[in-house]
């Protein structure tokens with residue numbers, strides 16, 4: 056691979072320091088070690104990053120105009136480039152994901168202040184970490200044309216789209232070949248014992264952040280399968296797995312798809328057999344279930360890694376192998392790996408036509424009704440909830456680097472097909488759903504804003520982008536989708552951004568849309584029929600499937616055919632946020648017959664699985680309250696900043712639930728310094744919302760329009776905290792001095808019917824209320840903080856184990872807004888007889 060230094064220098068006004076160091080810069084400051092390595096190889100060069108300089112965010116000069124134009128493919132108005140697909144066949148999704156890095160053209164908004172539709176972008180080559188399908192690294196990035204005809208750099212794009220079917224086995228070879236030398240200090244500094252373990256920047260980061268709740272370890276990888284209902288343990292949706300980059304020999308990674316193929320194929324074959332007789336079977340359970348030559352290799356490489364750590368940093372380093380070893384001794388699944396990991400798990404299929412289920416979950420073929428030895432914990436119990444077919448996704452989930460890794464583009468769509476697709480294809484034609492656009496939204500970037508120095512006088516510092524980077528789709532800015540006049544398409548939209556929600560303002564003029572699914576879970580017919588042409592919010596992590604119907608005539612003005620969104624992290628942002636073009640539609644080709652199926656919305660929602668039955672009040676067996684809070688930097692009331700129940704993530708269990716129980720949780724938000732609706736996300740099981748209390752809610756009239764105060768010209772609040780004043784229709788008085796439990800939505804009890812299933816839902820922000828009472832000491836009015844909240848119900852069914860819940864603003868997650876859920880079987884090993 057040629058170095059790009061000379062090209063970089065030729066670029067006019069190139070702010071070389073906008074990102075982390077270039078490869079050449081890194082090489083100059085990083086000692087490269089030659090070491091000996093047991094039996095793996097004679098001499099291996101490990102690029103553990105050793106430089107004493109911190110990973111700087113640096114100090115570029117802000118550009119007043121786009122001096123570095125973007126390659127044509129990244130300019131607005133280009134046809135949407137589809138993402139490569141890894142599909143399943145014969146009941147298995149088999150593929151290889153390479154976590155690596157490359158130089159890509161990244162876009163930077165100009166000016167960097169809050170995005171408007173008049174903002175432009177400049178492009179700079181940046182090192183980013185990528186998820187790529189094996190054998191196709193960078194091939195989708197067609198050689199850029201225009202000012203960068205040389206095609207030296209790749210174009211940004213998400214990881215490949217996975218397409219599997221409910222019931223399939225997922226068998227993924229995960230390889231980490233990141234070159235840590237391309238990213239200063241990206242090896243977990245926690246184990247080197249330096250700098251407290253956190254990344255550092257000239258912007259003053261980490262400040263009061265403390266390891267492990269700080270940005271760190273961005274060359275470590277894993278995959279979270281967001282939206283899967285499956286086993287959270289061992290080789291399934293296990294986010295505690297940390298795969299360090301491969302060791303290197305002669306500059307090349309020694310762990311390759313080929314080097315693990317034999318072991319992994321053997322493992323996948325056995326996994327298939329083990330998981331075939333019972334959909335709830337948990338396997339593998341221990342390392343002895345894995346091929347010995349692979350675990351032996353892991354042990355050797357981990358030890359070698361530790362040896363190097365100690366050699367470079369002296370005693371006091373945090374070695375990895377002893378941790379794995381201790382976990383093995385406890386019968387736990389080890390956490391640390393070098394270079395590779397095999398994911399193997401099943402997407403469970405619910406096969407009964409009624410709910411609750413009556414039969415034990417033995418339908419997976421072949422083995423009759425006998426339980427396998429070692430399945431004693433299952434007790435022949437039935438599968439209670441199947442995997443919902445729909446638009447799910449995957450992303451990097453290493454605590455401390457989720458924000459940077461997701462911003463680099465380590466996300467992808469995970470489409471799980473089922474009867475949902477069959478019914479759509481019966482209406483629209485065979486294989487139709489596979490031809491429809493998959494839109495992976497992201498805010499691509501190279502450094503979290505906190506890593507950067509604020510501008511003198513406050514505000515976003517050089518290189519940072521207020522409200523986060525611009526929304527891209529499949530890596531492109533404002534791309535174009537082609538539609539025939541009158542055609543109906545299905546858009547699967549995933550907001551994989553680590554920060555902002557995309558608030559869709561409604562269909563463009565002449566278009567219609569109808570929502571089919573939320574967060575990968577389809578709507579029942581009542582919800583399908585009622586969600587026509589509505590605006591909707593996709594918070595970070597949310598998905599929507601919508602049917603979109605094009606007008607019969609092309610748009611005279613391209614902007615008439617644009618889908619507009621607003622960038623928001625709280626509904627209060629919507630008043631000031633400007634409408635942004637997310638994408639445009641080009642209406643072209645043969646008009647679709649308006650009487651044909653292709654020109655009409657499917658009349659009824661696809662088959663609705665029985666396991667998605669609304670969770671009734673009588674089903675609830677337990678309740679919990681969780682309090683999310685974010686304080687101003689270093690300030691009060693919560694100097695610890697991003698917390699859940701007053702704590703940052705510390706590896707302790709924050710919520711214990713018995714397996715197959717149903718709980719109702721009140722998720723509160725005590726954030727007051729700035730309006731932030733933290734998007735609550737929980738792994739493994741989706742949930743239904745039964746109550747929402749937003750103390751900042753605006754009063755709306757019967758048409759849904761905000762009620763404006765005739766004197767102040769400001770929107771009127773729904774909740775009034777001042778007694779004795781005349782209430783408008785729909786307004787409610789809440790006593791700020793009464794018990795906080797009395798602060799709740801007013802009006803009739805919600806019906807809780809036709810509930811939508813979510814796996815991410817924003818918690819309404821808190822409100823600081825100024826009361827009429829005076830504080831005798833300060834002589835100021837007393838203020839009271841009123842938290843926002845929602846209540847959700849979830850069935851914690853089928854899969855015991857440890858998994859996480861967290862804020863899906865990923866910088867918050869990295870900085871501590873995460874905790875562990877433990878779902879534990881009811882049954883003990885003891886007998887009463």
Ligand SMILES: [Cu+2]
Pocket residue numbers: 732733734862863864867868872
């Ligand atoms: Cu948050």
